[in-house]
Amino acid sequence: xxxxxxxxxxxxxxxxxxxxxxxxxxxxxxxxxxxxxxxxxxxxxxxxxxxxxxxxxxxxxxxxxxxxxxxxxxxxxxxxxxxxxxxxxxxxxxxxxxxxxxxxxxxxxxxxxxxxxxxxxxxxxxxxxxxxxxxxxxxxxxxxxxxxxxxxxxxxxxxxxxxxxxxxxxxxxxxxxxxxxxxxxxxxxxxxxxxxxxxxxxxxxxxxxxxxxxxxxxxxxxxxxxxxxxxxxxxxxxxxxxxxxxxxxxxxxxxxxxxxxxxxxxxxxxxxxxxxxxxxxxxxxxxxxxxxxxxxxxxxxxxxxxxxxxxxxxxxxxxxxxxxxxxxxxxxxxxxxxxxxxxxxxxxxxxxxxxxxxxxxxxxxx
Amino acid sequence: xxxxxxxxxxxxxxxxxxxxxxxxxxxxxxxxxxxxxxxxxxxxxxxxxxxxxxxxxxxxxxxxxxxxxxxxxxxxxxxxxxxxxxxxxxxxxxxxxxxxxxxxxxxxxxxxxxxxxxxxxxxxxxxxxxxxxxxxxxxxxxxxxxxxxxxxxxxxxxxxxxxxxxxxxxxxxxxxxxxxxxxxxxxxxxxxxxxxxxxxxxxxxxxxxxxxxxxxxxxxxxxxxxxxxxxxxxxxxxxxxxxxxxxxxxxxxxxxxxxxx
Numbered sequence: 001x002x003x004x005x006x007x008x009x010x011x012x013x014x015x016x017x018x019x020x021x022x023x024x025x026x027x028x029x030x031x032x033x034x035x036x037x038x039x040x041x042x043x044x045x046x047x048x049x050x051x052x053x054x055x056x057x058x059x060x061x062x063x064x065x066x067x068x069x070x071x072x073x074x075x076x077x078x079x080x081x082x083x084x085x086x087x088x089x090x091x092x093x094x095x096x097x098x099x100x101x102x103x104x105x106x107x108x109x110x111x112x113x114x115x116x117x118x119x120x121x122x123x124x125x126x127x128x129x130x131x132x133x134x135x136x137x138x139x140x141x142x143x144x145x146x147x148x149x150x151x152x153x154x155x156x157x158x159x160x161x162x163x164x165x166x167x168x169x170x171x172x173x174x175x176x177x178x179x180x181x182x183x184x185x186x187x188x189x190x191x192x193x194x195x196x197x198x199x200x201x202x203x204x205x206x207x208x209x210x211x212x213x214x215x216x217x218x219x220x221x222x223x224x225x226x227x228x229x230x231x232x233x234x235x236x237x238x239x240x241x242x243x244x245x246x247x248x249x250x251x252x253x254x255x256x257x258x259x260x261x262x263x264x265x266x267x268x269x270x271x272x273x274x275x276x277x278x279x280x281x282x283x284x285x286x287x288x289x290x291x292x293x294x295x296x297x298x299x300x301x302x303x304x305x306x307x308x309x310x311x312x313x314x315x316x317x318x319x320x321x322x323x324x325x326x327x328x329x330x331x332x333x334x335x336x337x338x339x340x341x342x343x344x345x346x347x348x349x350x351x352x353x354x355x356x357x358x359x360x361x362x363x364x365x366x
Numbered sequence: 367x368x369x370x371x372x373x374x375x376x377x378x379x380x381x382x383x384x385x386x387x388x389x390x391x392x393x394x395x396x397x398x399x400x401x402x403x404x405x406x407x408x409x410x411x412x413x414x415x416x417x418x419x420x421x422x423x424x425x426x427x428x429x430x431x432x433x434x435x436x437x438x439x440x441x442x443x444x445x446x447x448x449x450x451x452x453x454x455x456x457x458x459x460x461x462x463x464x465x466x467x468x469x470x471x472x473x474x475x476x477x478x479x480x481x482x483x484x485x486x487x488x489x490x491x492x493x494x495x496x497x498x499x500x501x502x503x504x505x506x507x508x509x510x511x512x513x514x515x516x517x518x519x520x521x522x523x524x525x526x527x528x529x530x531x532x533x534x535x536x537x538x539x540x541x542x543x544x545x546x547x548x549x550x551x552x553x554x555x556x557x558x559x560x561x562x563x564x565x566x567x568x569x570x571x572x573x574x575x576x577x578x579x580x581x582x583x584x585x586x587x588x589x590x591x592x593x594x595x596x597x598x599x600x601x602x603x604x605x606x607x608x609x610x611x612x613x614x615x616x617x618x619x620x621x622x623x624x625x626x627x
Contacts, residue, residue: 056529056533057532058529058532058533076532076537076538077529077532077533078532078533078534078535078536078537078538078541079535083533083534084529084530084533086526086529086530087526088524088526090524090526090527090529090530092527092530092531092545093549094548094549103531103534103536103544104534104535107534107535107536107540108535151530151534152533152534155534155535
């Protein structure tokens with residue numbers, strides 16, 4: 001997908017942006033490769049929109065540089081070969097759908113015939129060919145979103161910046177649009193950079209993603225790297241459900257670490273090379289990695305905990321159990337509801353034995 | 367809620383309206399009076415309107431007023447809109463609050479003071495007083511009103527529209543003309559109309575800043591009335607009331623349209 005020798009499509013090189021005494025982004029360094037669908041994920045107010053506004057040119061970095069295909073990006077917004085799709089869509093209310101899409105092409109001074117061809121191509125791409133004459137206020141939210149996308153793509157940008165593009169859509173439409181966006185990106189081969197606070201959205205659409213934490217990057221990687229190999233408690237906790245167990249290192253070797261956790265006893269986890277004996281570390285254990293067993297013995301390298309179910313949250317395709325261990329700690333366990341009968345899984349008050357493999361636990365030192 | 371109004375409400379409303387509009391109604395009715403005596407009713411007639419057309423001095427004054435009103439309203443609209451946009455865009459500009467406060471100064475300042483300061487200023491820079499000094503004075507005062515009206519519209523303006531226009535390749539000036547201006551023009555037009563009526567109405571500032579050969583309509587009327595009220599004055603005043611009423615209605619329609627959008 002990306003050519004390792006070529007410079008990245010978009011590079012943030014030690015970029016800092018301060019607003020007065022508030023630091024929105026702090027020495028951000030990030031490489032986004034050509035043809036990639038990249039997501040910037042973070043909670044609201046973590047400064048994740050600022051990099052987009054800096055790349056689009058609406059704002060300038062306090063320090064650092066932004067490079068587009070290796071060349072510093074310093075031109076004013078109207079001269080940058082990147083386009084942005086706004087969270088509010090920012091469709092021009094006094095222009096028709098077709099005129100909105102035409103606007104950017106007109107600025108380039110393209111011949112009329114080519115503009116017309118490109119506009120109809122773009123409207124076809126987002127399945128709005130029939131609605132070119134409508135005004136934005138006559139469209140549904142989903143249609144408006146597609147007009148905004150067509151308008152931003154019409155100029156064939158080298159990088160398309162998407163600022164929370166699906167935030168205004170309802171959940172079902174959002175899920176469909178995520179796949180549509182992904183298909184579109186693959187078909188066009190344009191570099192997409194999306195900013196979102198929705199982790200499912202980021203993981204669904206992105207080839208790679210960066211988890212933002214208070215203006216800095218907490219971790220960069222593919223969605224499964226981030227989910228299965230979180231680099232810190234923050235990332236483990238931000239992405240998906242997780243049990244974070246605090247404990248002290250008892251033994252450590254090349255393949256595993258043994259940790260004495262409060263309320264659980266000794267737990268064997270995946271390797272933690274930088275952990276030292278006696279140090280406090282955290283174990284991240286995903287609820288779906290825990291097996292609920294009713295009999296038999298745990299296998300080699302398995303951890304075993306007994307407890308009582310205190311709460312069952314039925315979610316349809318799965319149920320989330322809260323299990324109180326013998327020593328009084330709570331573990332979240334998810335159970336897939338394969339059968340239709342609800343009485344299948346453990347009920348509140350039932351005693352269960354939980355087993356989980358050492359390899360499924362990530363030991364985190366920070 | 368009960369339909370209609372109670373007796374007390376109705377009386378209050380009637381008295382209020384009478385207080386505001388009865389003098390105007392009397393002036394309008396007497397402008398159609400046949401009698402030369404302003405206080406004596408002599409039957410309906412339009413003779414004073416015909417007489418008006420022959421009154422060279424009054425017509426010249428009306429023409430001066432219209433010219434001053436048109437030029438000052440146009441200049442005030444341009445400057446006032448630019449000021450409103452600058453104040454709205456510069457959100458982090460530290461002196462913004464002080465600048466906004468300065469805008470209100472000419473509005474709350476007694477007209478006598480504004481007129482006097484402008485007169486002293488024109489004398490100080492040795493500018494011959496005439497139509498142009500009146501126009502400049504009116505621009506100064508009315509642009510604040512335009513700024514306030516446009517600022518109110520811009521308070522709810524989505525600036526990402528302008529960002530989007532620039533992102534799509536429009537230089538800042540074209541982004542403003544192609545996107546921002548068409549969206550705020552009802553407010554600009556309402557500001558123009560308000561500036562125009564304010565200029566048309568003004569007596570105090572105009573008397574301070576005018577010079578020979580530049581008699582505006584209110585100055586003309588005022589000096590005529592000092593020699594006694596002529597019936598023609600009633601007629602010209604009725605014409606002015608009609609003009610101002612039309613302009614005010616137009617301005618409020620523009621504002622409503624904007625709100626409905």
